Amino acid sequence: MKDRRSIGEKRTRTSIRLGRKFRWNSLQVVLSIVMLGLSLTAVMVISQLIYSHASATINYSVSQNNIQIVSDVAKSIDSYIDEMESISDTITNLLAKEPVENLNRSTVVFLRDDIETIAVFDETQNAVFCTDSRTLRDDIDLTRQSWFTGVIAQHSNYLISVPHVQRLFWGDYPWVITLTRGVTWKQGGVVHNGVVMVDMNFNRIRDLCTRDLENHGYLYIMGTDGSIIYHPMQQMIYAGIQPKEFQATSHLRDGSSQVTNDGQKLSVAVKTLSGASWKVIGVSTLQGLDAYGNGLKNYIMTAVFLLSLALFCASIVVSRGIVSPLRQLVFLMGRISGNGEDICAPEKGVFEIRTLSASFNRMVRRIRQLMNQVKEEQEQLRRSELKALYSQINPHFLYNTLDSVVWLAQSGDQKNVVHMVMALAKFFRMSLSGGRESITVEEELQQVENYLIIQQLRFYNTFTYEISCEDEIKRAITPKLVLQPLVENAIVHGLGTLGESGVITVKAQKRDNMLLFEVRDNGCGIPPEKLEHILETSPKSRNGFGLKNVHERIRLGCGPEYGLTLESEPDEGTTVWVKLPLQFPEAQKEVES
């Protein structure tokens, strides 16, 4: 018994270890990885989607902002040029109405910071009017200057020059944009065709244009012939370094457009001035969210990382929540096969797992119930078999014995009649033995002796018998009616044909801590083919019913390692050994309690 338990424990421990060992294909790992993978993908996809959407929105607002600024700048330059034009118009009108000399008196009105010089030249390049009190340089050839030559023939059209260095006075070299228009006036009856010139300080235009667009954007103004009017890197362009995006943006039409230059996406807003036919062009890089620097990106990356970490932990916890009751079930399942301990799976976790645990518990209970039932039924069966056996022995034996008593009485052998009836009485009393199933070895041997006495008398002392018992096992316990069928068998089948030389030996001894009965006869023996099958359970064979009965009773009651062993030699005799557990009344009581 001890050995069996230890084997069971070992198996249990192994199953625990297998349950805890890390396995790639275990449900928990698979669940964790799948959950982690799916949720990570989801997080990535969502953050990427949000990122690109936000970028697109920001880019859109950058473009909108650009076109707004460009329109603003275009509008203010337009109105600025309008003002200049109206100044030139005013002078033209004044010249038409009043003599040139009167002009000087009205000029105060025109003095502004952003106007360098206003002057009127006649066709001979003489300045008839100038707002500046300094003397004009006399070495300048106006016919070599485009603002002068461009306008004289065309009269009232406005001409706006590109920014240039003006040099009307010695040592003064301002950057100006010159607006000119033709003018006609009469002086002393002579009609003069001249030019009104307004020099706008270029710094004013630069101020108007110095607007920061988003993402380090800037705006520039391009003249009709593709020349640069204003550019934040104007000096660089004149110095021979052209910005990379200049080519990509200079040809675009009015409105907002996107171009890619040097791998950079640019938002370009273009607006053509109404007056000067200049184009105001705003350029901004489209960086989306990157415009906000690495901070936001790092923030998002950190958030994604932390989220992933949380998801990782969550996936482990959740999968453990699902898997651990299952694992417990697996473990308990392994123990069922061990032995019939009380097994009960905790009913917790998700619904399915709980149902599974409950079913498992129900199954275990049912199995236990069935096992108990089977045990009980087996017990009952054994009992009924025993009873059947007793009742089988008794009437037959009683009939025969009574028959013998009748014969003895008829022959007048009074002494033997008494002897036999007494033995019979003892035999039956012992058979009853107060309803107990187990009796002592001594009692069992007495019982057999009584039986042998009766049989001896019946068969007229045709055989002799010997009964011996080791002293220390006399008090040992044995199932009752174990030996009687064996002796009966020996008498009927073994000695039946033998004459007076038949001997039956019954021995009780202790062997290997077991109780061993030996029933030997020197009869005809059992043929080997019969011997082989004599203990097998076959309901059809009537032969050896007694032996088989005893054998099964012992095995049922004491265990499969106990029972009968037969040895037979034809014409030599048969020996039957009965192996039984060595038990004493005290020990049995202890076990029962």
Place this chain on the structure above:
Amino acid sequence: MKRFLILMFTSVMIFSLTSCNFATKTYKIELIVKGSSMEFWKNLSKGAQSAALTNHAEIQMDGPEEEKDPADQLRYIEKAIQEKPDAIILAASDYNRMVKPVENAVNAGIPVIMVDSDVNSKKTLAYVGTDNIMLGSKLAQSLESRVKTGGKVAVISFVQDSYPAVQREKGFRDTMARYSRFQLLKTQYGGSDNAISEKLTAALLKSEPDLVAIAALNEPSAAGAAQALSKSGRKNVRVFAVDCMPTEAMYMEQGVVDIALLQNPYQMGYYSVETAVKALNGQRVEDVYTDIYTVDKSNLFDKLYQQLIFPFSN
């Protein structure tokens, strides 16, 4: 199942890798000039700023206000080393004395690009600026072609040990040596100062009646020389200048200054930053020689030159 897991894992990995394309880094570059108040260096700085805009860099200009004392620059270099910029662009005020501080910077792990004025060290990455020997040589050639008579030629330089001054003079003298009708006078150093140069020139004009030309090796020298010459009223002497600013332009219009060789400080600033960024990005860099233009009265107001001569007033 296993293959599916591996597939999913790799796809997630690739996805997360592609989503972290970090924005390019902005380099901090320290620009140390010789005289931060001078127009030339302001223009150079503008060029540098323009390059910074398109090259993901941030420029901080620093340096002594005036060019007079070369030692002034030392502490600006030391300060820059302390601030640990990604690179230093330096116009060395002295060819030899700046070697140590430059090498200190290089040893501190800060690459140094030289602009306009080189330094006597092999540890710098590149030189961006005018080829000053060629500039001197060109100055001599135009002088020779425009002054048909022979005579004495004065040389007004600026700072004695400034490398561009040395090289321009070398180029000038080497080429002049070929023309035997001229005699070169001893070089005068005006310290990049109008007034000093003017005084020196005035003295020369008095002491040298045979003077036919003055070679002024930078803008203050030329302006000072032109001023002195204009005041003296001598018509038989002409100034041949390097660089030109409005004052000098006026004298050119009046015929006092014959020609001016223009350097392009915008290009210097621009290409020095571009070179620095290239080097920081691990690309190979080489010396860059910027353009030299010859300007006289006739083309003074050409679009290209007027920008170099007349900077926008701010």
